[in-house]
Amino acid sequence: MTKKILLLPGDGVGPEIVKQAENVLRYLIDSGQLDATLETALIGGAGYDAAGVPLPEETITQAQRADAILLGAIGGPKYDTLARDLRPERGLLGIRNALGLFANLRPAILFPQLAAASSLKPELVAGLDLMIVRELTGGIYFGQPRGIETREVSGSNEKVGYNTMVYSESEIARIMKVAFDIAEKRDGRLCSVDKANVLEVSELWREGAEAVGQSYPNVALSHLYVDNAAMQLVRAPKQFDVMVTSNLFGDILSDCAAMLTGSIGMLPSASFDEQGKGLYEPVHGSAPDIAGQDKANPLATILSVEMLLRYTLNEATLADQINQAVNQVLDQGYRTADIMSDGMTLVGCEAMGEQVLAAL
Amino acid sequence: MTKKILLLPGDGVGPEIVKQAENVLRYLIDSGQLDATLETALIGGAGYDAAGVPLPEETITQAQRADAILLGAIGGPKYDTLARDLRPERGLLGIRNALGLFANLRPAILFPQLAAASSLKPELVAGLDLMIVRELTGGIYFGQPRGIETREVSGSNEKVGYNTMVYSESEIARIMKVAFDIAEKRDGRLCSVDKANVLEVSELWREGAEAVGQSYPNVALSHLYVDNAAMQLVRAPKQFDVMVTSNLFGDILSDCAAMLTGSIGMLPSASFDEQGKGLYEPVHGSAPDIAGQDKANPLATILSVEMLLRYTLNEATLADQINQAVNQVLDQGYRTADIMSDGMTLVGCEAMGEQVLAAL
Ligand SMILES: CC(C)[C@H](C(=O)O)[C@@H](O)C(=O)O
Ligand SMILES: CC(C)[C@H](C(=O)O)[C@@H](O)C(=O)O
Numbered sequence: 001m002t003k004k005i006l007l008l009p010g011d012g013v014g015p016e017i018v019k020q021a022e023n024v025l026r027y028l029i030d031s032g033q034l035d036a037t038l039e040t041a042l043i044g045g046a047g048y049d050a051a052g053v054p055l056p057e058e059t060i061t062q063a064q065r066a067d068a069i070l071l072g073a074i075g076g077p078k079y080d081t082l083a084r085d086l087r088p089e090r091g092l093l094g095i096r097n098a099l100g101l102f103a104n105l106r107p108a109i110l111f112p113q114l115a116a117a118s119s120l121k122p123e124l125v126a127g128l129d130l131m132i133v134r135e136l137t138g139g140i141y142f143g144q145p146r147g148i149e150t151r152e153v154s155g156s157n158e159k160v161g162y163n164t165m166v167y168s169e170s171e172i173a174r175i176m177k178v179a180f181d182i183a184e185k186r187d188g189r190l191c192s193v194d195k196a197n198v199l200e201v202s203e204l205w206r207e208g209a210e211a212v213g214q215s216y217p218n219v220a221l222s223h224l225y226v227d228n229a230a231m232q233l234v235r236a237p238k239q240f241d242v243m244v245t246s247n248l249f250g251d252i253l254s255d256c257a258a259m260l261t262g263s264i265g266m267l268p269s270a271s272f273d274e275q276g277k278g279l280y281e282p283v284h285g286s287a288p289d290i291a292g293q294d295k296a297n298p299l300a301t302i303l304s305v306e307m308l309l310r311y312t313l314n315e316a317t318l319a320d321q322i323n324q325a326v327n328q329v330l331d332q333g334y335r336t337a338d339i340m341s342d343g344m345t346l347v348g349c350e351a352m353g354e355q356v357l358a359a360l
Numbered sequence: 361m362t363k364k365i366l367l368l369p370g371d372g373v374g375p376e377i378v379k380q381a382e383n384v385l386r387y388l389i390d391s392g393q394l395d396a397t398l399e400t401a402l403i404g405g406a407g408y409d410a411a412g413v414p415l416p417e418e419t420i421t422q423a424q425r426a427d428a429i430l431l432g433a434i435g436g437p438k439y440d441t442l443a444r445d446l447r448p449e450r451g452l453l454g455i456r457n458a459l460g461l462f463a464n465l466r467p468a469i470l471f472p473q474l475a476a477a478s479s480l481k482p483e484l485v486a487g488l489d490l491m492i493v494r495e496l497t498g499g500i501y502f503g504q505p506r507g508i509e510t511r512e513v514s515g516s517n518e519k520v521g522y523n524t525m526v527y528s529e530s531e532i533a534r535i536m537k538v539a540f541d542i543a544e545k546r547d548g549r550l551c552s553v554d555k556a557n558v559l560e561v562s563e564l565w566r567e568g569a570e571a572v573g574q575s576y577p578n579v580a581l582s583h584l585y586v587d588n589a590a591m592q593l594v595r596a597p598k599q600f601d602v603m604v605t606s607n608l609f610g611d612i613l614s615d616c617a618a619m620l621t622g623s624i625g626m627l628p629s630a631s632f633d634e635q636g637k638g639l640y641e642p643v644h645g646s647a648p649d650i651a652g653q654d655k656a657n658p659l660a661t662i663l664s665v666e667m668l669l670r671y672t673l674n675e676a677t678l679a680d681q682i683n684q685a686v687n688q689v690l691d692q693g694y695r696t697a698d699i700m701s702d703g704m705t706l707v708g709c710e711a712m713g714e715q716v717l718a719a720l
Binding site for chain 2: 075084087089093119120121124140141143146147148151153158159160161162163164165166167168169170195197198199200201202203204205226227228230231233234235236248251252253254255256258259260264
């Protein structure tokens with residue numbers, strides 16, 4: 001059956017990098033290797049510019065109909081002064097919520113060809129292969145009540161801002177199952193990160209991890225407080241196999257882990273709903289400072305296509321081919337500016353995409 | 361006037377490291393250089409063991425009467441199964457709250473003698489001197505409502521855990537003033553860290569930073585989202601002068617920054633109330649695995665005495681002497697296990713303290 005893939009280029013470098021990923025998909029389709037159709041829709045600032053909102057209804061409908069979604073990036077300074085509800089981030093949070101994409105997988109992998117790019121000493125990161133599983137539709141990102149209001153504080157009126165970090169047992173169990181399943185297929189070690197020494201919501205999180213762990217005798221479950229987890233990531237990241245954590249902690253730790261590889265322009269991510277439908281996107285942002293200059297690194301987006309083929313379309317062979325093509329291009333010495341080093345060949349976004357196509 | 365200094369050894373390695381710091385203080389007192397008396401009180405697990413609570417009333421009274429407080433560390437596995445209110449952490453959170461210690465200063469400094477200990481490449485951390493100002497009595501640590509309760513979630517009853525991240529304008533203004541004052545005395549650059557693209561409480565935080573910034577024309581204020589801040593700390597920590605952030609974000613980022621130096625056993629911290637009264641403590645924890653083995657590094661605690669003399673007792677000359685003594689001992693090649701490297705002389709906690717005394 002023909003699969004529907006929805007492309008959401010978004011803002012900043014989004015359109016450039018998604019274009020190169022689209023070329024890869026079109027090549028697979030045109031050569032008869034993949035039975036899929038491609039559609040495009042608006043999100044983020046692009047949605048606001050065209051339709052006045054960061055997540056047009058039409059985009060939600062198309063996303064619901066699609067089998068898989070490939071997103072570029074969202075956001076940019078020109079939207080910073082908009083009202084909260086109109087900002088590009090609302091589009092991203094909105095689609096996560098609308099599609100129920102509760103499980104966010106963020107691998108932090110060091111490409112051996114790029115080992116020198118890490119800010120850590122090479123021996124500490126060589127061979128790094130860490131998977132962070134982040135809960136994506138709960139916690140303080142979506143918790144109610146939230147707002148800014150004027151209240152009496154010790155005798156006088158002032159503005160107070162508040163948000164609620166909240167998880168229910170079923171939300172915790174759901175993400176834990178995803179994380180344990182992944183750990184079981186990898187090295188069998190799962191580290192759950194929380195702040196249970198201070199927060200009640202984390203106490204329930206920890207209980208939930210233990211409860212689900214009963215059904216996974218082959219996975220060794222450990223717990224770290226989030227402050228210690230941040231330290232351990234910097235000190236010795238290779239000690240971890242799979243980490244699972246809440247929305248906010250996952251936001252912070254996954255960016256920290258991605259940066260450890262020194263090549264955030266290389267890292268894909270996937271977000272799944274309960275049926276395994278996925279939205280795939282690079283870990284990096286919209287990089288407005290280099291947008292439209294053909295300087296962005298399209299490889300994280302192309303590797304997001306690899307994940308899309310592997311996890312949602314079950315096309316492991318095609319996924320492997322893409323991975324090999326990317327590795328070949330790196331072996332040949334082609335580098336975008338973000339991963340450039342002495343003796344390598346500097347190429348732009350488009351040329352990098354063409355090299356991957358050539359390698360395919 | 362004779363100053364009262366209260367010692368709170370606490371748990372794990374706390375008693376050992378505070379003992380060495382106490383020896384330094386006693387030397388200054390006995391030699392007539394410092395007019396102070398020393399008292400000791402119980403906190404954390406030690407409080408629980410002796411009095412059944414992690415923060416005995418007596419300790420609060422003594423702390424309120426003291427001019428300055430020196431804390432070791434709290435916590436240990438034997439207390440992990442206690443009810444939440446009896447756990448050692450409650451003692452620490454309780455004293456912060458009881459004394460109104462809202463401003464937590466956590467320097468991340470690289471000692472040139474220990475440059476090799478960092479997990480980052482030497483050129484990225486050489487000369488690192490970063491100050492993190494963390495709000496310590498507000499935010500999600502103390503926000504109400506909080507708890508775990510059974511609620512109906514989509515048709516069935518389940519447990520829900522929740523905490524509230526909350527800040528008022530005056531709480532934000534108060535910590536911003538501290539941070540701007542410090543930045544003004546340093547390199548004049550202040551980076552405020554929040555998650556204003558998602559959280560309302562962070563929106564108010566950012567507004568508050570801007571408002572206070574109006575009175576500090578000599579300080580350049582910037583803003584970073586917390587995920588990006590974690591990345592930037594790993595990528596290029598020397599870009600920062602002073603960072604200011606909320607309780608939870610400060611907990612995570614200050615531990616991350618401390619670890620960047622590779623010598624968390626060397627870092628002191630200070631927490632102030634509105635009158636400048638301070639509680640001083642090492643950044644590291646109670647390290648139960650090496651407690652009682654004379655292996656802990658007492659230098660962070662001795663450097664906390666340096667901060668205590670400098671900031672609360674206004675004894676800059678004595679503070680400088682302690683700093684010089686610590687540097688001399690490092691120059692002489694003495695190292696505890698945590699900072700040991702080839703060719704250096706390994707010493708225990710007590711011997712390290714004696715070397716500092718000898719250097720004084
Ligand atoms: C843009 C922002 C809302 C988003 C988040 O915080 O989730 C981003 O940082 C991410 O991690 O995908
Ligand atoms: C022990 C714990 C409650 C404490 C905190 O989270 O504040 C510690 O991590 C710290 O940073 O001082």
